[in-house]
Amino acid sequence: MERAADRQRRGGNAVSGWGALLDAMRRTWVPRVRWIGRREADRLLAGGSVHADRRGLADLLAALAAPASPGELRGKDAAVAAFVQAGGRRTAGGAVASTLRRALAAVAVSAAAVLLGAGAWAAEIGALPRPVQQVAHDLFSGAGVPPPRPPQSDPTSGRGEPAESGAARTGDGPAGTSPPGGPSGPSATPGRGEADRDEPPLVQLCRIYQAHQLHPDDVPMGPQSLRRLAAAADGAANIDRFCVALLAEAERDRDTPGPTGTDSEPSPSAAGYASDRDDGPRDQSGAETHPER
Amino acid sequence: MAGEADLSAALVAAQGGDAQGFEVLWQALQPALLRYLRVVAGDAAEDVASETWLQVVRDLGGFRGDAAAFRVWLFRIARNRGLDHHRRAGRRREDPDDGVLRERVGGGAAVEDEALDGLATEWALRLVASLPRQQAEAVMLRVVAGLDVAQSARVLGRRPGAVRVATMRGLRRLAQNAEVLARQGARGAATQPGGRRWSVQPTGSAGVVTR
Numbered sequence: 001m002e003r004a005a006d007r008q009r010r011g012g013n014a015v016s017g018w019g020a021l022l023d024a025m026r027r028t029w030v031p032r033v034r035w036i037g038r039r040e041a042d043r044l045l046a047g048g049s050v051h052a053d054r055r056g057l058a059d060l061l062a063a064l065a066a067p068a069s070p071g072e073l074r075g076k077d078a079a080v081a082a083f084v085q086a087g088g089r090r091t092a093g094g095a096v097a098s099t100l101r102r103a104l105a106a107v108a109v110s111a112a113a114v115l116l117g118a119g120a121w122a123a124e125i126g127a128l129p130r131p132v133q134q135v136a137h138d139l140f141s142g143a144g145v146p147p148p149r150p151p152q153s154d155p156t157s158g159r160g161e162p163a164e165s166g167a168a169r170t171g172d173g174p175a176g177t178s179p180p181g182g183p184s185g186p187s188a189t190p191g192r193g194e195a196d197r198d199e200p201p202l203v204q205l206c207r208i209y210q211a212h213q214l215h216p217d218d219v220p221m222g223p224q225s226l227r228r229l230a231a232a233a234d235g236a237a238n239i240d241r242f243c244v245a246l247l248a249e250a251e252r253d254r255d256t257p258g259p260t261g262t263d264s265e266p267s268p269s270a271a272g273y274a275s276d277r278d279d280g281p282r283d284q285s286g287a288e289t290h291p292e293r
Numbered sequence: 294m295a296g297e298a299d300l301s302a303a304l305v306a307a308q309g310g311d312a313q314g315f316e317v318l319w320q321a322l323q324p325a326l327l328r329y330l331r332v333v334a335g336d337a338a339e340d341v342a343s344e345t346w347l348q349v350v351r352d353l354g355g356f357r358g359d360a361a362a363f364r365v366w367l368f369r370i371a372r373n374r375g376l377d378h379h380r381r382a383g384r385r386r387e388d389p390d391d392g393v394l395r396e397r398v399g400g401g402a403a404v405e406d407e408a409l410d411g412l413a414t415e416w417a418l419r420l421v422a423s424l425p426r427q428q429a430e431a432v433m434l435r436v437v438a439g440l441d442v443a444q445s446a447r448v449l450g451r452r453p454g455a456v457r458v459a460t461m462r463g464l465r466r467l468a469q470n471a472e473v474l475a476r477q478g479a480r481g482a483a484t485q486p487g488g489r490r491w492s493v494q495p496t497g498s499a500g501v502v503t504r
Contacts, residue, residue, distance in 0.1 A: 033469045041461050045435055056477030057468045060417045064436050068324035069411035075339070076319060079346050083307075083315045086350045090312045210309060214302055241357050244308050248354035251310050 206243035428463030
């Protein structure tokens with residue numbers, strides 16, 4: 001049976017209808033909060049200072065964006081292991097040393113040594129920054145690059161013998177797994193028994209280019225080699241992506257396929273996973289992809 | 294939170310195969326990823342995050358773009374994997390209070406300072422996850438993932454205007470949340486302008502603690 005109150009709630013005559021409305025509002029009263037306009041919203045999102053009556057919301061947003069807790073960083077080793085398994089490489093000395101090592105190793109294999117210009121010369125006279133000098137010494141001690149501290153007692157690790165640098169010296173190889181202080185053989189015999197990674201010159205140039213991007217002061221790059229890369233990449237603006245693609249291919253060609261070898265498709269865009277299409281084009285830069293891809 | 298880190302160098306290194314570069318990327322982005330996925334995939338956030346990184350590792354060689362584009366790409370993958378997971382698990386996110394989020398914070402309405410051990414973050418995540426999904430996602434991408442409106446729009450597959458509206462609605466709804474206001478009151482901040490007295494009834498709608 002319907003009661004008067006129910007009828008009112010259904011909006012009977014105007015006056016009692018309002019009363020019912022106010023009753024309903026009072027029952028489900030939510031505290032009235034000052035309206036958030038566009039500018040205040042932007043301020044809140046940017047984390048700026050707010051009026052006192054926004055402190056609760058500001059606290060919430062700050063808590064959302066708070067620094068990582070230890071629990072959230074659990075699983076890092078597993079993630080890095082997955083990366084390595086997919087073809088990545090761990091390096092003992094970190095990103096700086098590994099990139100430099102590859103760049104310097106690439107330089108040693110060919111007459112591209114001259115492209116380093118002042119860098120190679122600085123290495124020879126021991127004028128590079130200390131950690132860089134150490135890496136250079138480890139790779140090229142047989143070519144006469146001295147260590148950062150006073151030369152070792154071994155007589156053949158002294159200066160000179162620049163003629164060795166262009167010869168069959170194969171350097172550490174891009175595998176980069178030897179420890180920095182490793183077999184920095186003082187002998188002048190070319191090579192150290194490492195596998196000869198005779199890479200195409202463009203690949204080496206790209207390595208130098210990437211090292212140069214990261215450490216322009218330590219790894220200078222001459223205009224001639226830049227021009228050569230620009231020609232290969234169809235424009236200086238394309239060098240970045242050209243080198244990323246080229247080096248990725250070089251890694252795939254060199255590394256033995258892992259357990260998930262079928263994942264190493266030459267063209268990622270040809271992946272047959274339907275859901276991949278949801279992720280959008282991998283080329284997020286919005287420009288055309290390089291022709292060879 | 295993750296917006297400040299300049300990950301360009303790490304991205305270049307990782308694409309060159311350097312594990313250290315990848316580690317920097319992971320460490321910078323995993324926490325934001327986890328928090329965003331709490332809203333999309335609830336309890337399965339960690340699993341979905343792992344799946345996301347596996348796909349990133351697999352396709353990193355073919356990725357083209359700068360660090361900002363990488364961030365968009367990462368969250369886009371995460372969203373898709375999260376939605377896939379939900380579809381597989383047969384769960385639907387239409388009801389904000391469908392209990393997807395396990396309540397990790399013990400006390401209700403704990404207005405004391407909970408900055409220790411990420412408790413405050415847990416509290417905040419729980420409240421955002423109770424918003425309608427589009428608002429929740431927009432707030433998370435803007436606040437936690439460090440994405441601007443255009444980037445968030447690309448992750449969500451919506452127009453920037455819609456993202457802006459969803460974000461504002463989310464903020465407004467959060468501003469009215471009882472726990473948010475209670476926290477503010479307990480901090481001894483000024484009362485509402487005019488000193489209005491108010492009472493709150495549990496309505497069962499989104500934004501109120503339900504057990």
